[in-house]
Amino acid sequence: MSETPSITAAILVIGDEILSGRTKDKNIGTIADHLFGLGIDLREVRVVPDVPAAIIAALNALRHAYTYVFTTGGIGPTHDDITADAVAEAFGVELREDPRAIALLLERIKPEDLNAARRRMARIPVGAELIKNSISKAPGFMLGNVIVMAGVPAIMAAMLHEVTPRLRTGAQVQVVNIATVDLPEGAYATALGAVAEAHPVISIGSYPSLVDGRFHNQIVLRGRDEPALEAAAAEVRAMLARLKTKN
């Protein structure tokens, strides 16, 4: 990618259940789509187990490298929910029961049911701002450039929506998709590479897929410079038209 670096992000998925294959992650795709719409460049994703050292190491690597880090998973009431602890340790701040979080939990839980396990969900690193959760009330939080969200996809989506107004956003990346069928990538790869080289501010990818035994390709051009994007797309279309004439 030769675009000017702008607002960047990483996702940190926390959960043994993804690594064991038991749960198939849906949050990466949801967050990727959302960030793309905001003009924020998602640059890296990591999935780590429910192990404090692994979470802390990944979080520290990512938060220093990107504008934002979005974490999913590990903020429930059970013993394997250790994300808040790991975030507090990574930032070197205390993890304390937060009265604002307790108040949110009490919107859903009767005071007599607010046991020790549920109070766990109100432990928030000092200095963090809460992210409300319209579904189950237990909040996520944002500390510095790290946004901590639930793993349940519907709750994650609610938190992502809730935190969006607090994010700096970038210029929208424009996209042109050019689809081909039964045209092998190898027939146009050299010519496509030449177009890519001629337009360094445009990122050009070729994505094959197999549908009912036939090879489909999507040639995808992406960039923030619209005239350059249009010029590159025109060259790709002309290149494909020449190929069709030849066959």
Add this chain to the structure above:
Amino acid sequence: MSETPSITAAILVIGDEILSGRTKDKNIGTIADHLFGLGIDLREVRVVPDVPAAIIAALNALRHAYTYVFTTGGIGPTHDDITADAVAEAFGVELREDPRAIALLLERIKPEDLNAARRRMARIPVGAELIKNSISKAPGFMLGNVIVMAGVPAIMAAMLHEVTPRLRTGAQVQVVNIATVDLPEGAYATALGAVAEAHPVISIGSYPSLVDGRFHNQIVLRGRDEPALEAAAAEVRAMLARLKTKN
């Protein structure tokens, strides 16, 4: 996880298309399931863009930390397919056109259609063993502990199947799933934590999901020590039975 460390793995997904949200990854779940069945512990996943420095840095971090690294994506004929180059550079070996790979390509491509772009797919790091691909013929490869596969899910699955006999496998992890409905995690979290603490060789997770507005939980116990697994599962079932009696 307090299991004895055994044969471990990481996945490195290479592709701008996953990070932009355009393509939703399916390979992570497929590989995770497959490795679980082989008794290989998947410990980390990373997704990086089509940027040489990013691929090389991630590959070097992962291949020194785990028994195996499985990469997906970036081995086609177009200019954005740079995985083989990055792997060769990470290992400090040459990338050369491999006669064995050319022979495989010629099973599908006529000699007169074997252009420069298609020859790209026969560039293999020196010292690597090929991984055959029954679908489109262009091979993946295994170099040291790194297994390089295609990104198209059907082709990736064919390569994963093909390389499996070459992998060292571990003892199968046994799993017990205990499902609950309409029972909030917060009602049993403290008791579950006590069971987890009493059985350090068993990994216990609690995974909530939201189905038609109702909270479902899966309490999942995993481990290689069957008697300990059965004992922990019995304690969890007894704990849930006590909760139902109380309500």
